[in-house]
Amino acid sequence: MSVSDPGFARQVTLQIDERSIDVPEGSTILEACRALAVDTPTLCYLENLTPVNACRVCVVELEGSRTLVPACSRKVEGGMKIKTDSERVRTSRKMVLEFLGSSVDVSLVSDFSRQMQRYGSNPKRYGDAAKPALAGTRDGAVAGHHHASDGQTASTVAQPVKIDNELYVRDYSKCILCYKCVEACGTDAQNTFAIAVAGRGFDARISTEFAVELPDSACVYCGNCIGVCPTGALMFSSEYEMRDAGTWDENKQVSADTICSYCGVGCTLTVHAQDNKIVKVTSPADQDVTHGHLCIKGRFGWQFVQQRDPSVLDGLANGPVVLDDVEVPAPA
Amino acid sequence: MFGAGGGTNSYEEVEHTDLIVLWGSNARETHPIFFHHVLKGIHNGAKLYVIDPRRTASAQWADGWLGVNVGSDIALANAIAREILVDGLENRTFIDRATLNFEEYRKSVERYTLDYAQEITGVPAAAIRELAHAYARADRAMICWTLGITEHHNAVDSVVGIINLALLTGKVGRYGCGVNPLRGQNNVQGGGDMGAIPDRLAGFQSTADAAAREKFEKAWNCTISPERGKRLNEMFDAMEEGELTALYCIGENPVVSEADRHRAVRLLEGLEHMVVQDISLTQTARLASVVLPAAAGWVESDGTVTNSERRVQRVRKVIEPPGNARDDMWIVAQIAKRLGRDWGSPTAQDVWDEVRSLSPMHAGMSYERLEQLNGLRWPCPDENDPGALFLHGRLWADPVEGPKAPFHAVEYSAPLDAVDAQFPLLLTTGRRLDSYNSGVATGEYSSPLRRVEALEISPEEAARHGLSEGEIVAVSSRRGKVFVPVHIDRALREGLAFMTFHFDVPTNVLTLDTVDPKSGTAEFKATAIRIDKIGAGSLAAAGD
Amino acid sequence: MDLHYTQATETPHERAAVDAVLGPADSTWSTGDRRAETESHSAHAGHAARSQRDRLLPALHAVARRIGWISEGALNYISRRLTIPPAEAYGVASFYALFAFEPRPKTVVHVCEDLACKAVGSDALIAELERTAGPGEPQCGGASMWLRSPCLGLCERAPAGLLTVAGDEPHDEPLEFVTALRVAAALEGKRDFGFAPTQPPQHGDPSLRLLRRVGTVDPASLDAYRAAGGFRALRRAFDIGALGVLREMTASKLMGRGGAAFPTGRKWEAVAREPERPHFIVCNADESEPGTFKDRIIMESDPFALIEAMTIAALAATCDFGYIYIRGEYPLATRRIEHALEAARAHGMLGDDIMGRGLRFDIELRRGAGAYICGEETSLFNSLEGYRGEPRNKPPFPVQKGLFRKPTIVNNVETLINVPDIVLHGGDAYAAIGVADSTGTKLFCVCGNVAKPGVYEVAFGATLRELIELAGGVAAGHRVQAVLLGGAAGAFATPDELDAPLTFAGMRAIKATLGSGVIMVFDETVDLEAMLVRIAAFFRDESCGQCVPCRVGTVRQQELLARLAARRLHGSPDEERSLLAEIGQVMRDASICGLGQTASSAVESALAKLNLFSSAVPVDERTPV
Structure with a gap:
């Protein structure tokens, strides 16, 4: 539950970039920034998850605070004076984007290149990327024992894609460690806890126990981790294969909200289709049945729509039936 | 419940209640997103009790799991009631003001002592007592159930037994308090809302109510029979008697889903004419005279459905149906036309507006509002009404508004398909997370969780029969025999077996089609079976 | 919870190790071997089962100490017993x-590869071990191995090591x-090399307050502690009551000694x-700042004072x-505290009715397992609760x-042992x-190139030079090149700054910090660039990885220092230095916690x-060798 009912909440007055604003008590600085349409980059923040404030790209300068504070999780207090575009803020945002841009494949992160440009990030400053890790190397990294780099190339998280089931792939070269998937798999939604952050420092990674493959893990394929992943590190196989084949084209896609056809809970599904074929299913985060989260059936169980028996479709199953031609006798 | 058929609460309330009882429901697997709300409740501090013969995924979350013997729920409910009364934990004020028949009920539960209940249910008396106290003492408590309650020969009595507990403790008609059936299929609730019940019209208006009939007759320009129509089981009985000879079957697969499959197939094959309207060539469609290819309603057509919290929700068309497949509504209108009634080409919204004009509980739900508000919960009588969060608040009005809620004394009776020396195990059925009903839809995607249909038994049972994981056995009931591999699962105990009906194995060859006279639901949850080890050679003959 | 486990199961040995610390299971559902009749109709799980998570670290220790490593089966068993998802436990x-x-x-x-040991020549030791005993990196197989380690908190006896032998009697x-030679002997099975806390260098100085019992009073005897005046402060605390104690504490102006200097x-x-x-009180005994060892000495030599203060x-x-959360690398201090806790319980100094005055209070000792970050108070909480630190x-x-x-009150060991005197003699006197x-006296860990490294107690106000002289100064014929104050997270002082007073304000004036009280002296023989490279490597190893500025920043800083040290730059020296400054700025400004900051x-x-690094030139401008 985020902000309590605005009808009852006390209002708090604060200043953002010398503009005064009233927001309900319990709001975050980010919410106040957004109310003022202050363009604030976020990566690890999502409305339907508990803020972990790990990426630090949303930091702002709070008068009286020694360090910058994360807008996404810091609650407003009366009289706060906040700067969102000071030199310190700009440097920190620039560096966070640069750190990620130089160590992670951020090619599918929406808005990333615009924000890099905005803050003048230059990931090339750290040199050429080091060679990608072999499969399993990062999974086996031991806490407190890194292999010291000579600094001539920039360490990255690059490694081979993990494909171990038919529903989704995990490309941890694209993982910025925003914790969202762990939260969605855990207490914030699914409570299956199939994945957690393992290891430490730059070797920290999203992992199952002992890095076992998903089919051996607790994963129930709800796909809620994919739903919250901001970088494309977790991707539906349907999308991954189309991208691989060069046929994925978001300009040709349509989507609409409907209701899942399985059990009686009534989950809202956003069905994405391309060329009259379903290509993926998501759920809106602001929907109070699902809060954006689904189960395996709702998320993946749509193939049957596209695998119709041709004889039925022709109306020829048990003899020719085209309703327009059938004369049904009127009741006596 | 007390009139209109629907859960009394909204999902939101389960997040803010103090105690949740899942009774005969493995919501973790069968209603996963509802269980997300349960989990929020748990994280907010609510206690969870699960009553289920199996220690299911849901039960593993529970503060207390009561592993009842199959079909002993009424004895448990009555024992909980007795325990509450013995310790004086009932809500006297509520009982006196808002209920009827209490005294009769009190007497009826007297013989259900903890010891007696332990004998029948198998659950230790202390666990029953614990739940009775926890339920009665909680400020807010909700009971939710699924087919574990309703697929029994005494289904309605079991539901009544649960409702009695809510009345006894005043846990209904308040925020976070109530009794809720979790609907197994996506629009079971909506079907009921629209009058797909033998004696109801849209909005649960009774066909026996002359005024209601007249309203519909006027709108539809026809005559409506005041007589109750047939339930599904009665239709099969009527087929048996030659009284019912033609069937129009829309989106239902009775060959797989009916109990006693041999009988169902025989009767369907004996029909003079059967029209099946479906998205795929189901086992039932294969027996049809005519198959009408239908659009997949949830994504190839527009309309509404109603979920388990009474929320009417919009279904939208995203893709065009393939080939000659058509929207169900169009097909029905075309058939009407051939039958001499020209309904024109109504849109989903046209039909909905007609519902609103005839069903007062839906009157306030315009398409525009459904769109804006992500759906609305009934009753919603006018366009300024926000819809109902929970039902029966009227029972707390002083004096009570409308009729009081009656207790109904109910008695335990054992499952009909009795266990004996020849059929010593009790088979219960259900669903798994990744699959759904007869598997028509879920059979088509590559679930990494899916394994072949199996007879699930306890490690003790496996040891007793000398069976190992995956070994194929013959499973027989008094009605038939199937061959399935064994899966060993410690969630079960000796004498208890479990199967689903998702896959190719015709599980319902085994089940008994005796139904609850009050609801027409078959006792899928209790079948006496026998397991026979088969030699390697006899496998080839396993083509029952 | 509906947890899922891989097929791996525990060995009887692993099971025994876990059961020994968790006790027998109260339900066979949680051991994975349900007995049919007893529990087939009911089970309790839920909130109670899920509330045992804080026992995860003790259970992991139990397996590691008995078996030497943690197998999938052992982890599964621990997870079942404690209702923890195995992925999270991993x-x-x-x-x-x-x-x-x-x-x-x-x-x-x-074997310590950190700063204080480096200053006295551990590089050569490590190089020799690499030649004779393997790479010092994690590996499988064999009967024994050596591993390089961050600071082990034995800086006054550098170079330092820690021998761990897993088994039924670890x-x-x-x-x-x-x-x-010592390492080789240990690897071949020799034990008991002889380590006993010696008397502090200032032994016998009547002005000692915090150290007055160290090396004088038997740390294993509660009677001896009482004979030396122990538990008189607690008695007075009962007399003046909670408000009285709070008044004295406030009057004393005692500032926390853990680094943040917050009024206790x-x-x-x-x-x-x-x-x-x-309410909880947690004693932060996860002393891991390189160069720091004062808390270890207190716990080894005066454990009852800590119990009394808490x-x-x-x-x-x-x-x-x-709770006392002690770092995992302090075996002797761990044993001494454990013993003291048992003795205190036996004497009614902990338990349901302390000193017959109706107070109910007890203390549990928890061990860390090799993570510098867990000295950060909120990381410590997470670690203690069974979450990632x-x-x-x-x-x-x-x-x-x-x-x-x-x-929760969270106080450092040194902070707490000031408490008895404050209560006994009054806050104003303090x-x-x-x-x-x-106010008060302060413990300093003087180490590196000094004649008498050790823990020193002086009243605030002494200068850096005085402290170094107290420790015997640098060896004859050598001179101070630089002093690292406050450890790896601290700052350097130059020979020109030795007259700065060791106070919170005095340190601020020279842009340094008292931090944890480290005074690490480097003479002119020390390669300071190598020290900086080591500091950068230390932070790369010890960053928890949660936030981007620290997770990536510590890597980029280490890479950049490696380039500077090797004189192989990517750009001009100015560009590299300004990049380093920006890396530093984002870590300082935007990291979640003190480690990154x-x-x-x-x-x-x-x-x-x-x-330093003055002759660094870009790689492409250098003359080929």
Whole structure:
């Protein structure tokens, strides 16, 4: 539950970039920034998850605070004076984007290149990327024992894609460690806890126990981790294969909200289709049945729509039936 | 419940209640997103009790799991009631003001002592007592159930037994308090809302109510029979008697889903004419005279459905149906036309507006509002009404508004398909997370969780029969025999077996089609079976 | 919870190890071997089962100590017993450097590669071990191995080591003055190299307060502690009551000695005021700042003082329970504290009715497992609760939401042992010692190139030079090149700054910090660039990885220092230096916790004050060799 009912909440007055604003008590600085349409980059923040404030790209300068504070999780207090575009803020945002841009494949992160440009990030400053890790190397990294780099190339998280089931792939070269998937798999939604952050420092990674493959893990394929992943590190196989084949084209896609056809809970599904074929299913985060989260059936169980028996479709199953031609006798 | 058929609460309330009882429901697997709300409740501090013969995924979350013997729920409910009364934990004020028949009920539960209940249910008396106290003492408590309650020969009595507990403790008609059936299929609730019940019209208006009939007759320009129509089981009985000879079957697969499959197939094959309207060539469609290819309603057509919290929700068309497949509504209108009634080409919204004009509980739900508000919960009588969060608040009005809620004394009776020396195990059925009903839809995607249909038994049972994981056995009931591999699962105990009906194995060859006279639901949850080890050679003959 | 486990099961040995620390299971559902009749119709799980998570670290230790490493089966068993998802248990376990997940030799010698040991020549030792005993990196197989380790907190006896032997009777012992020969002997099975806390260099000085019992009073005897005046302060605390204690604490102006210098009295008062229950007191004994060893010496030599101080805190702030979180690399201190806790319980100094005065309070000792970050108070809470030792964002502060999200006092060992004297002699008397903004005496860990390294107690106000002289100064014929104050997270002082007073204000004036009280002296023989490279490597190893500025920043800083040290730059020296400054700035400004915020401070102060990397030129402008 985020902000309590605005009808009852006390209002708090604060200043953002010398503009005064009233927001309900319990709001975050980010919410106040957004109310003022202050363009604030976020990566690890999502409305339907508990803020972990790990990426630090949303930091702002709070008068009286020694360090910058994360807008996404810091609650407003009366009289706060906040700067969102000071030199310190700009440097920190620039560096966070640069750190990620130089160590992670951020090619599918929406808005990333615009924000890099905005803050003048230059990931090339750290040199050429080091060679990608072999499969399993990062999974086996031991806490407190890194292999010291000579600094001539920039360490990255690059490694081979993990494909171990038919529903989704995990490309941890694209993982910025925003914790969202762990939260969605855990207490914030699914409570299956199939994945957690393992290891430490730059070797920290999203992992199952002992890095076992998903089919051996607790994963129930709800796909809620994919739903919250901001970088494309977790991707539906349907999308991954189309991208691989060069046929994925978001300009040709349509989507609409409907209701899942399985059990009686009534989950809202956003069905994405391309060329009259379903290509993926998501759920809106602001929907109070699902809060954006689904189960395996709702998320993946749509193939049957596209695998119709041709004889039925022709109306020829048990003899020719085209309703327009059938004369049904009127009741006596 | 007390009139209109629907859960009394909204999902939101389960997040803010103090105690949740899942009774005969493995919501973790069968209603996963509802269980997300349960989990929020748990994280907010609510206690969870699960009553289920199996220690299911849901039960593993529970503060207390009561592993009842199959079909002993009424004895448990009555024992909980007795325990509450013995310790004086009932809500006297509520009982006196808002209920009827209490005294009769009190007497009826007297013989259900903890010891007696332990004998029948198998659950230790202390666990029953614990739940009775926890339920009665909680400020807010909700009971939710699924087919574990309703697929029994005494289904309605079991539901009544649960409702009695809510009345006894005043846990209904308040925020976070109530009794809720979790609907197994996506629009079971909506079907009921629209009058797909033998004696109801849209909005649960009774066909026996002359005024209601007249309203519909006027709108539809026809005559409506005041007589109750047939339930599904009665239709099969009527087929048996030659009284019912033609069937129009829309989106239902009775060959797989009916109990006693041999009988169902025989009767369907004996029909003079059967029209099946479906998205795929189901086992039932294969027996049809005519198959009408239908659009997949949830994504190839527009309309509404109603979920388990009474929320009417919009279904939208995203893709065009393939080939000659058509929207169900169009097909029905075309058939009407051939039958001499020209309904024109109504849109989903046209039909909905007609519902609103005839069903007062839906009157306030315009398409525009459904769109804006992500759906609305009934009753919603006018366009300024926000819809109902929970039902029966009227029972707390002083004096009570409308009729009081009656207790109904109910008695335990054992499952009909009795266990004996020849059929010593009790088979219960259900669903798994990744699959759904007869598997028509879920059979088509590559679930990494899916394994072949199996007879699930306890490690003790496996040891007793000398069976190992995956070994194929013959499973027989008094009605038939199937061959399935064994899966060993410690969630079960000796004498208890479990199967689903998702896959190719015709599980319902085994089940008994005796139904609850009050609801027409078959006792899928209790079948006496026998397991026979088969030699390697006899496998080839396993083509029952 | 509906947990899922892989097929792996525990061995009887692993099971016994876990059961020994968790006790027998109360339900066979949680051991994976349900017996049919007893529990086939009911089970309890839910909130109670899920509330045991804080026992995860003790259970992991139990397996690691008995078996040497943690197998999939063992982890599954622990997870079942404690109702913890195995992926989470793995995530927690793999956070710590002391746990291994592949078969590891039972005998491991950890050899310090950190600053104080480096200053006295451990590089040569490590080079020799690499030649003779393997690479010092995690590996499988064999009966024994050595591993390089961050600071082991034995800096006054450098080079330092730690011998751990897993088995049914596990054996841990600190190793002092390590030589390749000693390591070889340990690897071959020799035990008991002889390590006993010696008397502090100032032994016998009547002005000693915090150290007066160290090396004088038997740390294993509660009677001896009482005979030396122990538990008189607690008695007085009972007499003056909670409010009285809080008044004295406030009057004393005692500032926390853990590095943040927060007024202790205010912290206690804040917890005392919190209506939410229960309250906790946590003693932060995860002393891991390179160069720091004072808390170890206190715990080894005066453990009852810590118990007395915590009990006084419990009385003052109505704490219901206390924990001492000690770093995993302190075997002797661990044993001494454990013994002291048992003795205190036996004497009614802990328990349901302390000293017959109706106070109910007890303390549990918890061990860390090799993670510098767990010295950060909120990381410590997470670690103790059985989560990854990642820091939490503040606010809320521990006094509001600390351990188990309840109001919590968290104090460093040194801070706490000031408490008995304050209560006994009054806060005003205490405040008269030292100087205005820095009252009382302070312990300093003087190490590196000095004649008598050790822990020294002086009143606030002494200068850096005086401390170094107290420790015998640098060896004859040598001179001070630089002094690292406050450890790896601290800052350098130059020979020109030795007259700065060792007060909070005095240190600020020379852009340094008292931090944990480290005074690490480097003479002119020390390669300071190598020290900086090591500091950068240390932070790269010890970053928890939660936030981007620290996770990537510590890597980029290490890479950049490697380039500077090797004189192989990517751009011009100015470009590289300004890049380093920006890396430092984002870590300082935007990291979640103190680790990231200070990970660049020593490097930056060195670059500002010392003339290092001066001849660095870009690689493409260098003459080919």
